[in-house]
Amino acid sequence: MTTQAIEPRMELEQHLHMYRQMAKIRAFEEQVNELYKGAKMPGLAHLYIGEEAVAVGVCEALRRDDFITSTHRGHGHCLAKGASVNRMFAELLGKEAGYCRGKGGSMHIADQDTGNLGANAIVGGSAGIATGAALSAKMRGSSQVAVCFFGDGALGQGLLYETMNMAALWKLPVVYVCENNLYGEYTPCGETIAGEILARARAFGIQAESVDGQDVQAVHATMRKLVERARRGEGPAFLECKTYRYYGHHVGDVNREYRTKEEEREWMTEHDPLQTLAQRLTAQKLADRSVFERIHTDVKAEVESGVQYALAAPYPEANEVDQDVYA
């Protein structure tokens, strides 16, 4: 969050904060799955469980007034940028108290106050907004940075390359964050991505790096470097985060026959972002189990009260149906 060297104590606090954010996202998403299974949640949700270190490591490197754009798998991005659990649940349940007055739902959460320019359910669709936000920041001389989250699936979309080209030409303060979770829906990314991912960005002269997306400290450290670089006016960057979604493509995808149970088990046990951070801090004797247990208790309580709040909240009034079509 700052550019100065961080004191060890502050550093620990930041790491514990990142742990808390990841734990919150996981607890939130587990609750979403329960709501869906209990037929209390309509529509469709794409769970972020397993990928928490990406959103948290990235957003922790941003200022509150920096921008993000999000995807169909966006709950983690929103929470990591500072969205409230209450209003997130309210939106998912289509309630008026939700971020979008119940008119956006899981795939369209936007939060102006935290610089969240909105989730876009069109794969790759928000690359324009993120790049335009960066253009606006540059034109206004605001020193803000924009981050565009997208999945490996979006690497097939032309818009991404159109906008990366302009961002490089005009040295815009934007970081393209590719969440490579190895699958686009039910197809392994080896079937859809030719050549080298980073080489695509480098071909535009864009600084490109790859990081273990299950290691929040690594994501955060790399992202901080790229964000500060962009803020200094040195141009756009591309960050590939190698990650994995533990659940299906969406809540209804429960069998997951397109991948092996061994593969899933290995990611969950060997590369879990929460365990990785907890084990490291414990081994360094910076924190013990009770610290992490308390965090889990806290976030569970927050999620539980959030879901109760949303369940009790009213639906939008009938006149909302054609409100806000025009500004």
Added chain:
Amino acid sequence: MAVMTYREALNQALREEMRRDPRVFVIGEEVGLYDGAYKVTQGLLKEFGAKRVVDTPICESGFTGVGIGAAMLGLRPVVEMMTFNFSLMAMDQIVNTAAKLHYMSGGQFSVPLVIRGPGGPAAQLAAQHSQSMETYYYHVPGLKVVRPTTPMDAKGLLKSAIRDDNPVIFIESETLYHLKGEVPDDPDFLIPLGQAIVRREGTDVTVVAYMGMMYRALEAAEELAKEGISVELVDPRTLRPMDTETIIGSVRKTHRVVVVEAGAGFAGMGSEIAAFITEQAFDDLDAPVERVTGANAPMPYARNLEKLKTPTTEKILAAVRRVCNANGS
């Protein structure tokens, strides 16, 4: 009032709005160094610099998306489509993002964006360069769609579009750029979006038309006057939101309607106009609403076929005569 071309009127509107509001900037292909593929942005780079007159690569989807993001965050971009045919490359950004963002975000974000450029039938440019693109856009809630027929309208409507807080699709015409007309000098001269104009008063039949079709309808009206048929010409100017009141008001007076449109007829503007006239003024009609539309085919290249595809003055004359004879008058 000064007399100037349609192109100059647009240029003046851009220049005045850029002087008035530092948030306004122009972005698109060839808009800067080359002064615009059709010279609408002539001299803007020189006056406002490269920061506010941004030349882009050839990537309609990309620069439209960038315009949307910039519009959400405090700027007022005017995106130029070299021609509106190419806006199809940006259709997703326009329809799924620009048009819906205000609604989907529960009113948190708005997109004060103008997308402008020439569209409609051109002269023997064939199917991909000669089509009426407004049909694709006026169906979309969240968009406003403007088609200015005269130099005065071009200026007044473009200035209103730039000041509007919504995404506005502003489609000019290659074939009208050289057209001359009177244009007010007042830098605050505005024509509100959503206001039709009666271009010629008449009593026997209402003809609704815009852009090139309006000029053909005018020709037809003069011819028909000689036959004793008095034509009232209504130009909607803005297609969404449409000023239904003015059109209905005219129908209540004349009881007969012909809608002329350059694009293909199926599910076109005429269908919508016929529908709301039927809903709101059925009892006032003395004849069914007639439509004179482009043929339901892509635009052919050959001169003779192009003419067959297009609503000509002769076709308008025939349609008006038909509705006027419909009840034997």
